[in-house]
């Protein structure tokens with residue numbers, strides 16, 4: 174299976190887990206849902222991997238909710254000698270509610286063994302990620318790699334070799350210590366589409382041990398203030414790295430290492446107000462956090478009407494929409510609103526106010542390859 178990808182912030186995709194279910198509004202036009210159905214229709218070995226994950230509906234294919242670890246894909250990164258950045262599970266969510274810790278353990282063991290690569294794990298299930306990482310141990314992870322008859326399910330590594338690599342018996346001189354935590358080559362991120370999902374997920378990310386923590390705001394569906402993520406009891410400045418709890422003052426905490434922003438693509442894409450991306454760009458610039466503007470998506474700002482001007486011509490065109498800074502649309506064009514035109518992802522491009530933003534965290538993984 175090919176690992177190539179057009180995703181701007183990674184170099185390869187690896188899908189040891191397939192299948193998913195809708196979690197929040199950012200999932201409404203899930204690309205993976207349509208892609209899983211298309212791959213199943215293609216048949217063959219590739220099609221079998223995606224069998225039963227989606228079912229037809231009037232609106233197109235929808236997830237059935239089946240999620241599974243694909244054993245054949247598990248060892249794939251171990252076969253890739255050239256180091257690369259790998260997006261883990263572009264076709265699923267590793268921390269899906271129905272994914273047992275045992276299966277997630279197997280994925281983490283492979284990531285630890287394939288130290289030549291940098292793995293980028295992105296989830297909308299931040300609470301499960303936090304719980305998983307809080308309870309993580311190499312003893313459990315290695316036990317999770319026992320398949321039928323007690324034999325290791327990890328290609329090229331016996332259970333005894335895994336026990337050596339992860340410090341459960343004295344290592345032989347030829348064995349490398351792979352037991353670092355957090356894993357230096359695993360970046361953990363959450364996907365957030367608006368402020369309420371930022372509140373739901375960014376606190377979890379901040380509390381999750383990770384070498385690099387990142388945030389993907391794609392599709393961006395509303396304004397997000399990362400310097401003030403307020404859950405009613407605490408206020409997190411996720412970019413400045415402070416946490417203020419009422420009555421307990423302000424303490425330092427982990428800050429985000431990377432922010433990615435993008436508009437939605439695909440036939441049913443929703444437009445992004447330019448102020449949402451500009452605000453995040455400026456928040457990152459203020460705090461020195463790397464910022465990547467991935468794309469406008471299908472829609473781009475078009476010629477704006479003069480204040481009080483006639484909108485008739487523009488609005489008769491099906492491909493023009495009013496987008497409001499707060500996200501809701503009442504059909505009237507007011508101060509601060511923007512007209513967005515559907516021009517297609519390629520034409521819309523990825524320049525924000527004429528500038529390419531391609532920020533990225535410096536790679537902290539110093540592990541040598543196999």
Ligand code: SF4
Nearest residue numbers: 193194195200203265
């Ligand atoms: S979590 Fe990701 S893969 Fe799952 S439905 Fe949402 S967008 Fe799709």
